[in-house]
Amino acid sequence: MSKVLIVGAGSVGSVVTQKCAQVPQVFSDIVLASRTESKCKAIAAQIDQPIHTAQVDADNVSDLISLLRREKPKLVINVALPYQDLSIMDACLAAGAHYLDTANYEPPDTARFEYRWQWDYQKRFVDAGLTALLGSGFDPGATNIFTAYLNKHYFDEIHELDIIDVNGGDHGYPFATNFNPEINIREVSAACRHWENGAFVTTPPLSKMTLYTCPEGIGTFTLFRMYHEELESLTKHYPSLQRAQFWMSFSANYLKHLEVLENVGLTGIEPINYRGQSIVPIQFLAHLLPDPSTLGPRTRGKTCIGCIVRGSKGGKERLMHIYNVCDHQACYREVQSQAIAYTTGVPAMIGAKMILEGTWCEAGVWNVEQYNPDPFMEDMNRYGLPWQLAELDPAFQLEFA
Numbered sequence: 435m436s437k438v439l440i441v442g443a444g445s446v447g448s449v450v451t452q453k454c455a456q457v458p459q460v461f462s463d464i465v466l467a468s469r470t471e472s473k474c475k476a477i478a479a480q481i482d483q484p485i486h487t488a489q490v491d492a493d494n495v496s497d498l499i500s501l502l503r504r505e506k507p508k509l510v511i512n513v514a515l516p517y518q519d520l521s522i523m524d525a526c527l528a529a530g531a532h533y534l535d536t537a538n539y540e541p542p543d544t545a546r547f548e549y550r551w552q553w554d555y556q557k558r559f560v561d562a563g564l565t566a567l568l569g570s571g572f573d574p575g576a577t578n579i580f581t582a583y584l585n586k587h588y589f590d591e592i593h594e595l596d597i598i599d600v601n602g603g604d605h606g607y608p609f610a611t612n613f614n615p616e617i618n619i620r621e622v623s624a625a626c627r628h629w630e631n632g633a634f635v636t637t638p639p640l641s642k643m644t645l646y647t648c649p650e651g652i653g654t655f656t657l658f659r660m661y662h663e664e665l666e667s668l669t670k671h672y673p674s675l676q677r678a679q680f681w682m683s684f685s686a687n688y689l690k691h692l693e694v695l696e697n698v699g700l701t702g703i704e705p706i707n708y709r710g711q712s713i714v715p716i717q718f719l720a721h722l723l724p725d726p727s728t729l730g731p732r733t734r735g736k737t738c739i740g741c742i743v744r745g746s747k748g749g750k751e752r753l754m755h756i757y758n759v760c761d762h763q764a765c766y767r768e769v770q771s772q773a774i775a776y777t778t779g780v781p782a783m784i785g786a787k788m789i790l791e792g793t794w795c796e797a798g799v800w801n802v803e804q805y806n807p808d809p810f811m812e813d814m815n816r817y818g819l820p821w822q823l824a825e826l827d828p829a830f831q832l833e834f835a
């Protein structure tokens with residue numbers, strides 16, 4: 435029986451709040467805070483249990499500390515933006531609350547996300563006797579736990595990891611992003627880095643692709659290799675990995691729009707002067723695009739996100755595929771959200787549950803793969819993200835185009 439404070443009333447925040455409310459034996463008291471309190475109230479109105487709401491600017495550490503001292507949550511779930519990670523961690527340390535997020539810190543003025551800023555908090559969290567759980571969404575999050583689970587149960591050593599993120603859903607807009615547009619476009623347009631023989635190799639954004647057929651008849655998709663933050667922690671925690679890559683599906687339509695927007699300068703992160711006013715082009719673009727929290731009723735199709743892992747067991751080569759399939763409309767029926775927010779919000783709730791139940795609660799700053807994956811995997815089956823496991827022929831290779 436614990437009080438939790440959720441920061442960020444966006445598409446993911448809405449799902450986390452609803453999923454926490456479904457487990458009142460753990461989350462006995464829920465507070466939802468965001469920059470715009472009316473968004474918190476709109477989410478609270480969809481839920482039968484009482485959800486308390488508050489206004490907070492999470493860039494402002496003293497505002498956050500006042501809120502934490504007033505509400506006294508045992509844990510803060512940060513589903514605002516990556517820019518707020520460090521200020522919320524600082525406030526948790528000052529007020530004595532555990533911390534969880536789904537995306538690593540990224541400075542607003544540099545499009546480069548890295549764990550080092552948050553890993554540097556290790557000693558402070560240990561000294562305070564508090565837990566910070568990083569990257570407890572789907573990717574990062576479930577993909578890290580899938581890797582840990584395969585490593586634990588199916589391999590003596592893992593050598594190659596391909597994380598495959600397919601969104602086969604269609605929202606019917608010419609161009610929209612499934613989560614925060616600013617963060618999404620910064621991530622997709624960044625240079626690609628993948629792990630090869632002990633080092634990250636940098637290649638131009640989206641310059642390598644492959645055709646991939648999903649299981650369960652979901653379809654065949656064009657995947658593009660890109661950098662994703664779990665590659666940093668997984669290659670650190672599994673030094674036996676010789677190669678690690680992240681692949682995401684994009685439609686030709688999405689890529690066409692992105693290219694034009696980049697070419698006309700609308701994805702820029704440097705402020706420009708427009709008629710005497712300073713504006714950041716990508717923030718203006720995000721303002722024009724559909725809010726991801728409104729995509730739920732119109733998105734149809736399925737996601738299929740998982741890991742293909744190659745390694746050895748008993749001296750033999752082995753290839754395993756572990757994945758979850760999520761149906762956008764089923765998510766909408768349950769929590770009025772599309773599957774990208776759902777697949778992020780459910781692991782955030784489960785990670786929070788792991789901390790509050792004391793299952794994963796060592797003091798310090800941790801990536802999810804550093805804990806025992808088994809209880810988390812059980813909860814994924816229980817709370818809406820059932821996973822499948824298949825042994826593949828070791829001769830299988832992703833074909834590069």
Ligand SMILES: NC(=O)c1ccc[n+]([C@@H]2O[C@H](COP(=O)([O-])OP(=O)(O)OC[C@H]3O[C@@H](n4cnc5c(N)ncnc54)[C@H](OP(=O)(O)O)[C@@H]3O)[C@@H](O)[C@H]2O)c1
Binds near residue numbers: 493575774
């Ligand atoms: N690991 C994964 O699988 C995964 C997948 C998707 C997304 N994510 C992460 O999930 C997070 C949320 O994404 P989303 O799609 O829900 O974004 P979103 O819809 O844009 O929602 C973000 C919310 O954060 C609030 N916020 C922003 N700055 C704030 C501040 N300074 N103080 C207080 N509240 C602030 C916004 O406030 P107001 O609207 O109240 O003004 C908004 O409601 C992002 O960090 C994203 O990177 C992770």
